[in-house]
Amino acid sequence: MQSEIITIGDELLIGQTVDTNSAWMAKKLNAIGVSVFQITSVSDDVDHILSALRDASERSDLVLITGGLGPTKDDITKQTLCKYFDTHLVMHHDVRERIEAYFASRGLPALEVNKKQAEMPANATVVPNAKGTAQGMWFEKEGTVYVSMPGVPYEMQCIMEDHLLELIQKRFKRPHIEHYTIQTSGIGESMLAALVEDWENSLGAEGISLAYLPSPGIVKLRLTSIGEDKKAIQEKVQRKAEEFKHLAAKYIFGEGDDQIEEVVGKLLEQKEMTVSTAESCTGGTIASSITKRPGSSAYFIGSIVAYNDDVKINLLGVQAETLQKCGAVSAETVIEMAEGARKSLNTTFSVATSGIAGPDGGTQTKPVGLIYVAVSGPQGTVVEELKFSSDRDRNILRTTRSALSLLRIEILRCQAL
Amino acid sequence: MQSEIITIGDELLIGQTVDTNSAWMAKKLNAIGVSVFQITSVSDDVDHILSALRDASERSDLVLITGGLGPTKDDITKQTLCKYFDTHLVMHHDVRERIEAYFASRGLPALEVNKKQAEMPANATVVPNAKGTAQGMWFEKEGTVYVSMPGVPYEMQCIMEDHLLELIQKRFKRPHIEHYTIQTSGIGESMLAALVEDWENSLGAEGISLAYLPSPGIVKLRLTSIGEDKKAIQEKVQRKAEEFKHLAAKYIFGEGDDQIEEVVGKLLEQKEMTVSTAESCTGGTIASSITKRPGSSAYFIGSIVAYNDDVKINLLGVQAETLQKCGAVSAETVIEMAEGARKSLNTTFSVATSGIAGPDGGTQTKPVGLIYVAVSGPQGTVVEELKFSSDRDRNILRTTRSALSLLRIEILRCQAL
Numbered sequence: 001m002q003s004e005i006i007t008i009g010d011e012l013l014i015g016q017t018v019d020t021n022s023a024w025m026a027k028k029l030n031a032i033g034v035s036v037f038q039i040t041s042v043s044d045d046v047d048h049i050l051s052a053l054r055d056a057s058e059r060s061d062l063v064l065i066t067g068g069l070g071p072t073k074d075d076i077t078k079q080t081l082c083k084y085f086d087t088h089l090v091m092h093h094d095v096r097e098r099i100e101a102y103f104a105s106r107g108l109p110a111l112e113v114n115k116k117q118a119e120m121p122a123n124a125t126v127v128p129n130a131k132g133t134a135q136g137m138w139f140e141k142e143g144t145v146y147v148s149m150p151g152v153p154y155e156m157q158c159i160m161e162d163h164l165l166e167l168i169q170k171r172f173k174r175p176h177i178e179h180y181t182i183q184t185s186g187i188g189e190s191m192l193a194a195l196v197e198d199w200e201n202s203l204g205a206e207g208i209s210l211a212y213l214p215s216p217g218i219v220k221l222r223l224t225s226i227g228e229d230k231k232a233i234q235e236k237v238q239r240k241a242e243e244f245k246h247l248a249a250k251y252i253f254g255e256g257d258d259q260i261e262e263v264v265g266k267l268l269e270q271k272e273m274t275v276s277t278a279e280s281c282t283g284g285t286i287a288s289s290i291t292k293r294p295g296s297s298a299y300f301i302g303s304i305v306a307y308n309d310d311v312k313i314n315l316l317g318v319q320a321e322t323l324q325k326c327g328a329v330s331a332e333t334v335i336e337m338a339e340g341a342r343k344s345l346n347t348t349f350s351v352a353t354s355g356i357a358g359p360d361g362g363t364q365t366k367p368v369g370l371i372y373v374a375v376s377g378p379q380g381t382v383v384e385e386l387k388f389s390s391d392r393d394r395n396i397l398r399t400t401r402s403a404l405s406l407l408r409i410e411i412l413r414c415q416a417l
Numbered sequence: 418m419q420s421e422i423i424t425i426g427d428e429l430l431i432g433q434t435v436d437t438n439s440a441w442m443a444k445k446l447n448a449i450g451v452s453v454f455q456i457t458s459v460s461d462d463v464d465h466i467l468s469a470l471r472d473a474s475e476r477s478d479l480v481l482i483t484g485g486l487g488p489t490k491d492d493i494t495k496q497t498l499c500k501y502f503d504t505h506l507v508m509h510h511d512v513r514e515r516i517e518a519y520f521a522s523r524g525l526p527a528l529e530v531n532k533k534q535a536e537m538p539a540n541a542t543v544v545p546n547a548k549g550t551a552q553g554m555w556f557e558k559e560g561t562v563y564v565s566m567p568g569v570p571y572e573m574q575c576i577m578e579d580h581l582l583e584l585i586q587k588r589f590k591r592p593h594i595e596h597y598t599i600q601t602s603g604i605g606e607s608m609l610a611a612l613v614e615d616w617e618n619s620l621g622a623e624g625i626s627l628a629y630l631p632s633p634g635i636v637k638l639r640l641t642s643i644g645e646d647k648k649a650i651q652e653k654v655q656r657k658a659e660e661f662k663h664l665a666a667k668y669i670f671g672e673g674d675d676q677i678e679e680v681v682g683k684l685l686e687q688k689e690m691t692v693s694t695a696e697s698c699t700g701g702t703i704a705s706s707i708t709k710r711p712g713s714s715a716y717f718i719g720s721i722v723a724y725n726d727d728v729k730i731n732l733l734g735v736q737a738e739t740l741q742k743c744g745a746v747s748a749e750t751v752i753e754m755a756e757g758a759r760k761s762l763n764t765t766f767s768v769a770t771s772g773i774a775g776p777d778g779g780t781q782t783k784p785v786g787l788i789y790v791a792v793s794g795p796q797g798t799v800v801e802e803l804k805f806s807s808d809r810d811r812n813i814l815r816t817t818r819s820a821l822s823l824l825r826i827e828i829l830r831c832q833a834l
Binding site for chain 1: 427428429430431432433434435436437439440441442443444445446447452453454455456457458459460461465469472487488489490491522523524525528530531548569571628630694696699700701702703704705707708709711712713714717718719720721722723724725727728732761762763775776777809810813
């Protein structure tokens with residue numbers, strides 16, 4: 001079976017609001033075997049909404065609609081649904097009582113516009129909203145199911161999780177959809193595709209599709225298969241994923257929605273090890289990434305961001321001679337930075353970066369995008385030379401992820417010793 | 418004139434990727450007087466893409482398409498466009514050379530799949546992509562313009578900003594849309610609305626609409642007016658903006674897309690002053706923000722990220738007694754951190770933070786979201802107590818912006834002395 005999502009609201013079409021509802025809903029629907037064929041964002045306009053509903057019903061069995069259920073004048077979804085289903089609004093007294101109780105619990109009076117939210121199309125079945133005054137509404141017409149929900153993300157999520165996902169599972173027979181996502185770093189999309197070409201060619205015959213999802217410093221791979229026999233599908237996707245893991249083992253840092261900083265954080269936590277950073281070109285971004293994770297104070301001790309050479313010398317103990325001979329952007333300097341921070345901050349590992357983030361500041365021998373990353377640990381210090389582009393933001397992000405990726409490898413290597 | 422956006426990619430329909438491209442594009446299009454009628458997300462499927470293109474062309478003059486232009490097998494947009502326009506792929510040798518040069522500059526070989534990205538439909542006009550190998554392509558058919566771009570956000574953005582927005586403005590007659598955006602910090606949306614209530618009520622009669630765009634620590638205000646007489650519209654929007662600036666002067670830090678870290682950076686640059694940071698709960702995020710700006714090495718010297726109390730004592734010179742008596746999360750500690758970093762890193766200003774970012778770690782007297790920010794400078798040290806929520810990411814971002822906002826005020830105060 002197939003579904004569609006229609007999101008209603010001018011704020012989406014002027015770019016004021018990013019439509020996060022659709023991705024959230026799509027993920028939940030996919031998880032229960034309901035594929036999403038199309039997502040359509042339309043304006044708060046009667047004719048536009050009507051034509052979007054008609055088009056969707058021709059393609060799909062289930063149409064989920066969000067937005068336009070608020071109490072103000074620009075919210076017209078309910079009136080439009082009446083027109084679409086050729087019906088009229090009726091007052092639901094139980095809903096009205098709930099709305100009055102909702103306001104009373106907050107010590108506020110329910111305004112007339114809020115009470116009117118209990119009026120709903122006569123053919124609607126209420127899908128209750130525990131977190132707001134706009135109820136979910138379930139409709140059926142000529143074999144298609146339509147569900148209208150408010151656009152406020154946490155209200156829509158509450159309706160779906162409390163009731164709707166269960167109602168959909170009861171109403172529709174669904175195939176099983178199996179997704180398997182693998183996260184890689186340290187290799188580009190094309191190189192990875194070349195590395196696993198034969199394996200990729202073997203997927204079609206198994207009815208498995210493959211997608212590469214690149215972002216700075218990271219390439220995600222997603223295997224997907226759909227069918228009736230859940231166990232058989234899971235097994236073949238799992239088997240193909242294992243084959244990939246074998247082929248590209250050294251580049252894989254996680255699965256699903258794993259973030260590299262979380263993977264590293266968990267490793268450090270498990271092994272009761274600590275980390276510090278000594279950052280030049282990343283300017284604190286590695287520390288910022290590591291400390292995003294709640295509980296990171298268990299393994300993150302601190303950082304020295306050394307933009308200026310004096311800071312490299314005074315706080316990190318880099319030799320003035322090294323800076324003079326090799327320059328701040330060199331393997332030699334970044335090694336001394338990592339070792340200096342490890343000593344000064346007294347941590348198991350230290351990560352250091354130095355480079356020319358851009359867009360300017362390059363020379364013939366040291367172009368923009370030349371970056372050195374070092375990781376110092378109990379087993380010594382390793383260094384990597386990276387060559388990126390002139391895009392400053394991207395270079396900082398890629399360096400951060402490369403540094404965390406190298407740190408991960410060193411943590412694992414340390415354990416193996 | 419009217420446009421539509423079609424985003425292509427299975428990752429959108431399974432909820433793996435939130436479609437941020439559409440909002441970004443819609444905002445840019447609106448800013449040049451091009452309204453967006455509909456946003457449609459479709460799968461990597463030939464028939465589905467073809468029908469989406471046909472439907473869009475019946476409604477709109479301009480169709481912007483993103484996604485499906487990568488070098489891997491799941492990317493089918495180009496072949497589909499050939500089918501739609503009844504044409505075939507031809508090699509663009511200049512593009513192929515650019516792709517080879519792009520890889521060569523990074524010391525990598527261009528693979529055959531990358532070189533094939535220089536093949537494009539015969540009726541396409543190339544819209545160059547300076548940040549990647551997939552080019553933008555401009556098509557015209559029966560009065561409708563279609564532009565296909567890669568789905569990688571920074572590549573699409575680069576194509577639009579470097580070339581496409583200008584090409585669209587040349588090709589289509591549009592009404593004039595005047596936007597004026599003012600950036601404020603240090604005041605919430607409702608408080609700001611109350612402060613300027615009479616002014617806001619006066620906008621309707623002038624044909625100006627107002628939007629409040631809140632994000633953590635910042636509220637943007639956008640005035641908008643549309644019409645044929647460009648000069649008259651600009652004048653009235655300008656006049657109303659000046660009235661607002663007079664009413665809310667102390668909260669305004671910039672205009673348009675100004676970022677607080679850029680505003681602070683420019684001020685420091687102009688005054689030839691320097692800054693350092695001493696960060697606990699923000700974990701390097703303030704340093705990371707400051708160093709995002711190209712050329713920040715002129716005024717940013719370095720940071721000490723002191724998550725651990727020993728680092729606060731050893732590197733920042735915080736008194737062990739202060740930590741014991743007042744705790745790490747206190748006005749006293751954060752003042753000593755700022756003063757310690759200013760001395761140790763020898764800068765005009767230093768910014769320090771300490772707090773409980775959450776989601777856990779709070780106590781009865783020091784709840785999650787309690788955060789102290791200090792700025793030390795030539796005129797002494799000031800400290801602010803902030804009370805936020807339990808959302809870690811939001812707290813870190815709000816603290817970062819509050820700290821930079823306080824730094825801005827101190828730089829201006831220093832000048833006034």
